[in-house]
Amino acid sequence: MEAIIQIRDVTKTFIGRDNQVEALKGINLDIERGNICGIIGMSGAGKSTLVRCLNFLEKPTSGTVLIEGQDLQAMNGAQLRKARTEIAMIFQHFNLLMQRNVQDNICFPLEIVGMKRREAKKRAAELLKIVGLSEKAKAYPAQLSGGQKQRVAIARALANNPKILLCDEATSALDPTTTKSILALLKEINIQYGITIVIITHEMSVVQEICNQVAIIDEGNLVESGSVEEVFSRPRTKAAQKLVFQGERSTMEMRGKRCIRIVFSENSSFEPVIGNMVLACKTPVNILLADTKDIGGIAHGQMVLQLPEDTVTAEKMIQYLKDRNLTVEELTDYVE
């Protein structure tokens, strides 16, 4: 089946007074219907610009964006506004109308499509139930916590039964516990209503938590994309490694000594490999970094080990690990 979102050679150049910034340098990406796709990158990588190209809040300088096969570029103003009612968006700072109460905030997108007041109120009540805020219908945004505000924003985004939900750093202003509950809500919405979700974030944990597809953006380029499992367990590019192994910095001082990185995949993570290796070689190793993650129920992870001075033992250890189908990588010439 055709992907619900097709991004084709999208570039975006911002022209300033005396400089121009290439925010996007030719992005190609397909997002399948029903996916939760994470677009991750360092700040300034261009991910926010990319997500705004998906509803044409930013017009790409060149290239096309197809939503359900419809070219946004070819649309006139009214058609684009119509299309936008099916592509909802939530934001880092929630962007609620501060002078309207919760119920009226949710009614706003319904007013845009011309729904009758009475019906809109009914729909708002339904939506508040979905996001678990029924008792706050008459409250004003200023009286709500960040998590509650984002729930209202989600209810508002769902009002017109969108096919796609764009999330621009939607959890970045929230604490970890609230983030978890908002992500759980998004996942629920994805399953319940089959809404395709695109999540822009700079946090790996967000992608791990709910995405099944990931795209990594670095300096305006899409450097890696695929299933979360694939990209996270074997990041190929520098940018991807930097994001995936965010704890890497601590190994920087160890350069010059012999360090290796082992990458775990599903076939070996339940075996106490390092313990067995130490027992087999009768020499201890220094674990410099250990980071394992649970991705979609399968454990993945990486470790950085400092090997003993003795080359024979070190080689033996590397062989031992390789025999167990682990990816072993020497870190001596690893420079960020």
Place this chain on the structure above:
Amino acid sequence: MWNSETILMLVENTGITLYMTLTSTIMAYLIGLPMGIALVVTAKDGLRPIGIIYKLLDVIVNVVRSVPFLILLILIIPLTRLIAGKSYGATATIVPLTFAAAPFIARLVESSLLEVDKGVIEAAQSMGASLWTIICKVLLAEARTSLIVGATIALGTILGYSAMAGVVGGGGLGDIAIRYGYYRYESDIMWVTVILLVLLVQILQVIGTRLSRKLDKRSR
């Protein structure tokens, strides 16, 4: 001289001042509000950037605002005659008051609307809101407290201008102050008019502040 006739005259002219002030403020908003909205919308980073319209409005506003009111008052006497049929009296004064206040109001409106969070405007755009919907339901609705504060300032300023119009026989309290205080040296009547003007400004200010506070839902 503090007979019932004087008191009646003061009461009557307080009414005239209020009439001039309120009518000109309303008229000036009819011109200034759309101008302010247009300034925000057509600006470079506005919703519909149209450089020519923005520049034109910007220049008009600056030019009119840099002419002192008293001079503008005299300058547009032909226009006043054309519109009001005569160049003196309370109703005629509404013409120059409106013209002087409109650009000032346009700036007040512009600055109020610029305070509206860009993110909220973006959210409305992402929902497929039209320009008109964004102007009415986002810009004006979200900026309403600031707009009311602006209107209070505008009323106070126009009240001051209306008193100045007394110089050319504009009617109202300013007229009384000049005729009795300046030409006839009856300074006590002048003082009374000053006190009445101060009271009027005070009352308008209190009403404006109360109203804007009551309508502001941003505080807890």
